[in-house]
Amino acid sequence: MDFYSKNGDIFLKTADFDLDETLDCGQAFRWEKISADTYSGFLFRKPLIISQDKDVFTFHDTSEEDFLGIWADYFDLYTDYSELKRRFSDDEMLAKACAYAGGIRLLRQDMGETLISFIISQNNNIPRIKGIISRLCEKYGGFPSFEQLEGVTASDLDFLRAGFRAKYLEDCISKVTNGEIDLERIRSASLNDARKELMTIKGVGPKVADCVLLFGAHKTDAFPMDVWIKRVMAEFYPNGLPACTEGVQGIAQQYLFHYMRTGVGNERS
DNA sequence: TTCCAGGCGTATC
């Protein structure tokens, strides 16, 4: 990895990475753009301020240990996205999506946070999802652990204004804190077993389960089918995904989702 | 005002 440490900051030079495309493409909801080239955010409780100048990234106030041990993993820097995009270029639609926003990377997020966040995300829009999560974090002084949430009921969550999702959060909290749901067991389970177990939580269906497994457990073969991806599939892949996505359908999904939502799909409607 | 948002539970066939 091409980086060095200077005055407490880490400077990294890398291709296939863009902060706007990666941090504001709907996979994470807590990165805040604080200036034209800088974002402030968290991996669960761990804060980071990161800036971009073309292909050079500054990890502010970050030790080499944290960079290599935490952030390189979070931003999936050990994966070769040039190689992935070469594979995807076999398919015309994916080639366009990668050309449109080739700086998307699949973040390796905290599993508990993605579970709660994507329960909140259902039948909801991204600005409001961010608002609800922001109120949750404000209340608990950071994203709450399930330990902190133990015993919390739907009515305790009125301050979130999460609507009908509050009762789903209550069921999720209760099943995780009483051990019925074990996130680490799910992480190491097969995709199918993991989906089945997650879907025993009220408010977790196939789409939310796949988001948790893709964003929170880095199961790259999970393929969340949301309204945008359903449109892509109906219009461009009536016979299913192309073979070049085998095993990394979830990463392809990120490029397609972003392209449909902010690129072609959006212009047309 | 009406429609819609990174869906899901429930009822019904």
Add this chain to the structure above:
DNA sequence: GATACGCATGGA
């Protein structure tokens, strides 16, 4: 198994 409908809230 498939399809229809309601659901809290708030931005467009």
